[in-house]
Amino acid sequence: MALALTGRGQLDYRFNVLGLKRLLALVSPANQASMTVLRKIGMKFDRSVKNADRGDRDIFIAQMGYPTDSAMPAEIKATRGPQAAY
Numbered sequence: 403m404a405l406a407l408t409g410r411g412q413l414d415y416r417f418n419v420l421g422l423k424r425l426l427a428l429v430s431p432a433n434q435a436s437m438t439v440l441r442k443i444g445m446k447f448d449r450s451v452k453n454a455d456r457g458d459r460d461i462f463i464a465q466m467g468y469p470t471d472s473a474m475p476a477e478i479k480a481t482r483g484p485q486a487a488y
Contacts, residue, residue: 409443413464423466428459437462 416422427445429436437447437460445462453459 409439413443413445417466425464427462427464429462431458431460 413425416425425445426448427440428451429440431437431450440462441447443464445464448461448463450458450460
């Protein structure tokens with residue numbers, strides 16, 4: 403859960419402080435632990451790509467305004483401050 407909370411904080415900072423609208427994460431399909439964390443923080447699988455230098459990669463995406471509260475895991479929702487906006 404600690405990694406998911408850290409990741410959620412990073413998304414919040416990038417969306418709410420830096421004003422970014424979309425974030426991408428590239429991960430090896432063999433790295434199930436990283437993909438689990440990405441899903442827990444609300445990132446969604448977008449597609450798989452082949453990279454000549456690094457091999458196959460799965461792309462996950464997060465966009466401003468997503469995830470909605472209804473899609474957010476309860477343990478992450480409980481840590482939000484009243485001013486946090488998703």
